């Protein structure tokens with residue numbers, strides 16, 4: 001479950017909290033947030049949603065690159081824990097590669113692990129060369145969280161196979177195109193009525209999500225600010241795309257033929 005923009009509008013807060021709680025109740029585990037989102041406001045929403053339920057969640061937050069020094073990372077993590085009302089994160093990510101040498105961030109991640117404030121660490125928005133740099137340092141993140149959806153398939157050329165080979169899990173952000181044009185694409189509109197979930201005929205958002213989920217070594221973190229959207233996203237796991245569907249999607253959203261620089265949002 002993604003959380004970007006949660007906490008931005010007071011009128012949506014109750015729905016956002018219920019949405020995250022309904023996801024946990026239905027068996028979803030991962031909640032992804034960041035110190036950047038609303039300057040800690042999203043973490044505040046997550047903290048409220050987790051009250052009395054912390055042990056059910058696998059909680060992820062992220063440090064901003066400009067804070068990712070050996071001292072700054074520890075301080076940022078302590079701030080995030082305060083906003084979240086918890087004593088540990090399950091996973092702590094560097095939000096994107098920055099100017100501070102990664103050895104500093106790594107030192108802080110190890111310190112935080114020793115202190116029990118984080119269970120593990122990972123990265124986000126790291127391209128193939130960035131991952132190679134980490135490997136040279138002998139640093140192996142648990143995940144690389146990247147932009148991945150039908151509209152952004154560039155990573156299929158080298159980053160996704162590279163991470164899979166290194167046993168680093170890929171985590172797709174914006175898997176349903178931020179609820180934008182993707183959901184009106186004619187190919188998705190044509191495929192959706194061919195599928196049925198426990199909630200009724202499939203929607204284009206569910207097809208887009210099912211497509212991301214059909215990939216090996218891939219986790220998706222869609223953001224749903226209402227229990228209804230959350231339920232639809234959970235039901236998307238029931239969809240099995242056929243070869244015909246996959247071929248139509250490849251035609252509409254062609255896979256990369258050569259290296260493309262990692263796209264970011």
Ligand code: NDP
Nearest residue numbers: 002003004173174175176177178179205222223224225229
């Ligand atoms: P998503 O692709 O998850 O799309 C979210 C949008 O889709 C919202 O407008 C939401 O509406 C809508 N939506 C959700 N479910 C449905 C549905 N079933 N049917 C129709 N519309 C739906 O975009 P995000 O940008 O939120 O990305 C997901 C998460 O990834 C973020 O929340 C964040 O946690 C993470 N992220 C990480 C980044 C990084 O740099 N590491 C960058 C960007 C995102 P509503 O809100 O009304 O439910």
